[in-house]
Amino acid sequence: MRMRLVRTAVGMALTGPFEVVLANGWNMPVGVTDLSRDIHTLHMVIFWICVVIGIVVFGAIFYSLFRYRRSRGAKASHFHEHTTVEVIWTVIPLLILVAMAIPATATLRDMYDASEADMDVLITGQQWRWRYEYRGEDVAFISSLATPREQIEGQAAKGEHYLREVDQPLVLPVDRKVRLLMTSDDVIHSWWVPDLGVKQDAMPGYINENWVRINEPGTYRGQCAELCGRDHAFMPVVVEAVEPEQFDSWLAERKAAAAEAAMGLDREWGLDELMERGEQVYGTICASCHQPDGGGSPPTFPALAGNQALMDDRERHIETVINGVSGAPMPAFRNTLDPVEIAAVITYERNAWGNETGDSVQPSAIAERIAD
Amino acid sequence: MASHLPPKSTTQHSQPATAGVASQAHATPRGIKRWLLTTNHKEIGTLYLVLSLTMFFVGGLFAMVIRAELFQPGLQLVEPEFFNQMTTMHGLIMIFGAVMPAFVGLANWMVPLQVGAPDMALPRLNNFSFWLLPVAFTLLLSTFFMPGGAPNFGWTSYAPLSTTYSPPSTTFFIFSLHLAGISSILGAINIIATILNLRAPGMRLMDMPLFVWTWLITAFLLIAVMPILAGVITMMLLDINFGTSFFSAAGGGDPVLFQHLFWFFGHPEVYIMILPAFGIVSVIIPTFARKPLFGYASMVYATASIAILSFLVWAHHMFTVGLPLVAELFFMYSTMLIAVPTGVKVFNWVTTLFRGSITFEPPMLFALAFVVLFTIGGFSGLMLAISPADFQYHDTYFVVAHFHYVLVPGAVFAIMAGVYYWLPKWTGHYPNLRLGQWHFWLSVIGVNLTFFPMHFAGLAGMPRRIPDYALQFADFNMVTSLGAFMFGASQLLFVAVIVMCIRGGEKAPAKAWEGGEDLEWTVPSPAPLHTFETPPDFQPRQH
C-alpha cells in the first residue's frame, strides 16, 4: 500500500508542470482505477527519463554539429576509443532500466491478481459487437454501436460521442472488484477502456482474465483495439459505473426482465409479431454481414434474399443459426440469442425481401432443439 | 561430420590461381536480355534498387489512400474492407518489397566492392534471388483482382481472421510470401558466403567496414527466421485449405500459437530492417566527420548482441494476448535489455561527431536525421517495453508512431543516405546537391508532421487500423495526413535527383568523398562492370 502511495505521489509530481499541455486529450488519461493511475505514473516516469536522455544526446549532437563544422575551420582529431567512457554509458542505462523494472513488475503483479473478486463478467467479442454476461445472475445482453449510419456517411452532423456510443452499456458498480473474463466467438478482439487501464485480447476458444475496481461513478468509453475485420472501427465499449446500491437494483430489474422474456416460450407466436421482433434482431445482429437488404457480401457472407437453398431447407436454416457453420465465419447463436430472438430472426429471414415462404418458427421449438 | 563442416573463417586468405579464367569470352547480352540473364553483382544490385523504388511508390500510394480516408472523421473515399486491404498491403509491400530489397540491392552493389571481391560468391543464384521477387509481387498484387479482394487482416495476419475469416486470395498471399522468403534466404546465403569467403587477402573480419559487418549479421538473422515465417504461413495454408486446427481451440490448437511463431520471425525481422541501416550510417558519419568511427569494436559487438537478444524478445508484441505472468516479466526484462546495446550505438555515433571536421552533404544530412529520429523511435520503444504501460499503448497509434519512426526516418532515411553516398560510385556523377538538400528538408519536415502527432493520437486512445475515428482524434489526423502528402510528394524529388544523376552532372573522381576510406573508393567512378578481378592489396587501417 505504501508502495502505491509513493507511486501515486511520484506520478502527480511528474504530471504537474505539464498538466495543461499533456492533459486534455494529448496524453494517456490518468483514469479512474488504482491500476490506471499506476500505469499512468509508469508512463510519465519513463517519458521523463527519455526526455532527459534525449536532451543530453541531442544536445551533444547539435553542439558537435555546430562547434565542429568544417566551415568554422574545425580540424578533425583522430581519437576513436575510450573504454572507460563506453563502460560508463553502458552501465548507466542498465541501472536506469533496473530502476524502471522494479515498479513495472509491481504494477504488473497487481494487474494479474484477479483473485477474490466480488463478481464476474464474461465479455464475448463477436464481429462486431460485445456480449456481456453477469455470471451467475442470468443476465446477459449484446452491446452494439448506436451511432446512426447517416453520421458515418456524412449525411448528418456527427454527435459528441460519435462512434463511441452503444445501445446498452456495460453497467458496473464502483468500489467492487469485478473480474473480467474475455473470450470471443469468432476472431480476436480486444476490449479496451483507457480510463479503466484495461486492454485485454478476447481470444476465440480461450479465456483471458483481467479485473477492475472503479473509483468514481461515470461513463467511460473505449473501443475494440485488435483488427477484427470490416467493422473493427465500429465496435465501441461503453462502461457505466454506478454506486453499488444503484447497480444492485439495476441488476434485479434486468433479472426480472430476463425471466419475463423466458415466459414467451410457453405461448404460440403470430407471424406478424415474430416478423416485428425478427426485423429488430436482424438489424442489430445479422445486418452487419448479410447487409440490411439481405444481399450479403459474397463470397464470404452469402446473400439471404432470394437464396433458394435457404428457402427450401428450413431445417438447415434453423441448424445454421443455432450452431453456426464450422470453418466459416457464421457463428453459433445458441448462447448469444434467446430462443424467442432466434425464432423471430429465422422467421424474418424466411419472409423478408421477397423470400415469401410464409413459414413461422416457434420459440418453443427452438428452445427444445437447443435443449437437445 | 566434423571434417565436413565449412572451413573456418580465418584460413581463407588468398589462394593462388591454379586453373581457369575469370570471365569467359562470350558476348554480353544486350537490351532487356542483359538484365534478365545477368550474373553481375552491380547489375543485380541495380535491379534490386529499381524494384525497391517502384515498390516504395506502390506502397506509398496505398499509404496515401489510407491518409486520405483518415483526413477527417467519417467514411468518405473507400469502404472499410478496402481500407483494411490498404493497410495490409501497405505493410507487406513496404517491408518485403521496399525496405528489404533496398538493403539487398545495396549489399549486392557494395559488399563485393567493400571487401574487394570480384563478384558475389554465387552469381547465378544471385540472379535467381532477384527474379523471384517480381514474380512474388506480381502474385501478391494480383490478389486485388480476386473475388473478396486482397488480404485484409493486417500484415501480421493474426489467425483466425487470416484463416477461417479470410478472403479466398489468402492462399495466393501465402504462396507469394513463400517466394519472397526463398528469395531472401538465398540472397542471405550468397551475402554470407561472399563476406566469409571472398574478402581481399589481408582483410580480417575486424577490418571490414561496418556496413559489411551489419549485413553479415543480418544475413544470419534472415537465414534463421525466414524459414520460421515459411513454416507458420504453411500452417495457415493448411488451416484454410485442409481443415487442420493449428490455430483453432476447437481442435486443440491456439490462435496465440500463430502469434508466437509469427513474432519469433517478426522481431528478428525488425532488426533485419534496421541493422544494415546502422551499418550505412556508421560508414557515412565517419566519412563526413573526417574522423574514424568511435568504438568500432563496440559497434560490432553491440550489433551481435542486438542480434542475439532479438531472438529472446518476440512476445513483447503480445503483451495483451493473455500471456502468463512469468512470460510477461521475462519478455519485459529481455526487451529492456536490448535498449543497452542500442544506446551504445547512438552514443558512439555522437562521439564520432565530437571533435570532427563536419560537412553537410545530402548523405550526411540523411545520416544525421537518422541518428536523431531513430533515437526518438528508440525512446518510444523503451516506453513500449514497460509491459504495464504497454497495456495502454498496444495496438494504438502510439505503436504506429513508434515503428514508423524506426522504419521511415530510420531504415528508409538510411537507405536514402546510402543512395546519395554511393550514387557517384554507381553513375560517375555527383547527385545535384541543391536538389538533394531540398529533398532532405522536405522529407524531414514531412516525416515529422506525419508521425509525431500519431504519438498523441495513440495516447489519447486511437486504435490502429481503423478507417473512421471518434471526433477527439480529428486534429491529429488532419496534421498527419497533410504531413504524409508532403512526404509522399517530396519523394518525387528523390526520383528526379536519381534520374538527373544517371544522365549527367558533375564528374566524380574515384574517391568521391574526401573522407571515404573504404575499398570502394579505390576503383574508378563509375565503377566498371568488373572490379577486383585481381584481388586488391588490402592495408588494414588503424582502428
Next chain:
Amino acid sequence: MWNVIKSVLAAFFGVQKESRRREDFTSGRVMPFIIAGVLMALVLVVLIAVVASLAAR
C-alpha cells in the same frame, strides 16, 4: 578459455577494448567463440527466466 568467456561477455555487454579485440581476432579460432556465445545466450535466458519467476511468485 577464460579469455574467450571474457570476450563473449564483452560482446553481450556491447563494449570491447580495441587491444583485447585484436587478441581475439588473431587467435584465428572461431568455434570456441561461437560455442561460448551460444552457451552464454542460454545462460542469459535461464538468468532472465529465474528473475522473472522469482518476481512472479
Next chain:
Amino acid sequence: MSGGSYYVPVSSKWPVLASLAMGAIMAGAGTLLVFGRAGVPVMVIGLLAVLAVMTLWFRDVIHESRSGLYDARMDRSFRWGMGWFIFSEVMFFAAFFGTLFYVRTFALPWLDGEGAKGVAALLWPDFTASWPLLEPPDKAIQGPHETFSPWHLPLVNTLILVSSSITLTVAHEGLKEGYRTTARHWLTGTVLLGTCFIAIQGFEYHEAYTHYGITLQAGIYGATFFLMTGFHGLHVIIGTIILISILGRVIRGHFSRDDHFAFEAAAWYWHFVDVVWIGLFTFVYVF
C-alpha cells in the same frame, strides 16, 4: 594471379526461367486450391519446368566444374552455401517442433483447466487433455480412434534411415579411398533404403486414414502428425532424388578422391534428414 581466379559466369538464362517456373507452381497451386482444377496444368507445367531448369542449371555447373574452372575458393563458396541452406532447413523444422511443444505443454493443459490460463476450461467443460489427443475440445471434430505404436513401423523406419546414413558414409569413405565400385554399391543401397522408407511411410499414411482415423481434420494430433512427418517425408523424397542423381554421376565416373563436393553436399543433406527423423521418432511417435 593474372586475371584473377574466382570464376564468374557471364550470364545465364536458368535463374530467370527458374523464377518463372516457381511462380507458375505457386500460381497453379493457388488456383487449384481456391478456384479449382484449372490450376492443375499450370502447376504441372511449373513443376516440370523447375525440374528441367534445375537439370540444365546443374549441367552447366557440373560442366564448369569438370572443365577445371573452379578453384578452392569456389569450393568453399559452395560449402558455405550448402551449410547455411541446411541451417535454414533446420529452422523450418524448428518451427514445427516448437508448435508441437507449445500445444502439448501449454495449449492443451490450459483448455483442460490446468496452469496459468486454465480458466479457459469454462468454455470446454467436458474436455480432458491427453497426448495423443483422441478427443478434441469440440465434439464436432472427430479425433483419431487410436495411434501408431512407435515400436512397429516407425521403429522399422528409424532403423532403415539410420542404416541409410551408415551406408552413405561407407560409400563416401569408399570414394575418398578411390574404391569406386564400393562407393557405387553402397550408394545404391542408400537409395534403396530411402525408397523403402518412403514406401513404408506411404503405407503408414494409408493406414492412418483408413484404420486409425488419423487425418488432417482430426484435431491437433492429426494436424501436427501430418505436418511434421509430411514435410520430413518430402525432404526424404528430395534427398533420394539428389542421391539418385549423384549415383548417376558416380556411375559416369565423375568425382575424384579429393574433389567431390556434390557428393558431400548430398551426404550432409541426407544426414540432416536423418537427424530430423530421430527428433520425429522421439517426439511424434514415442513420447
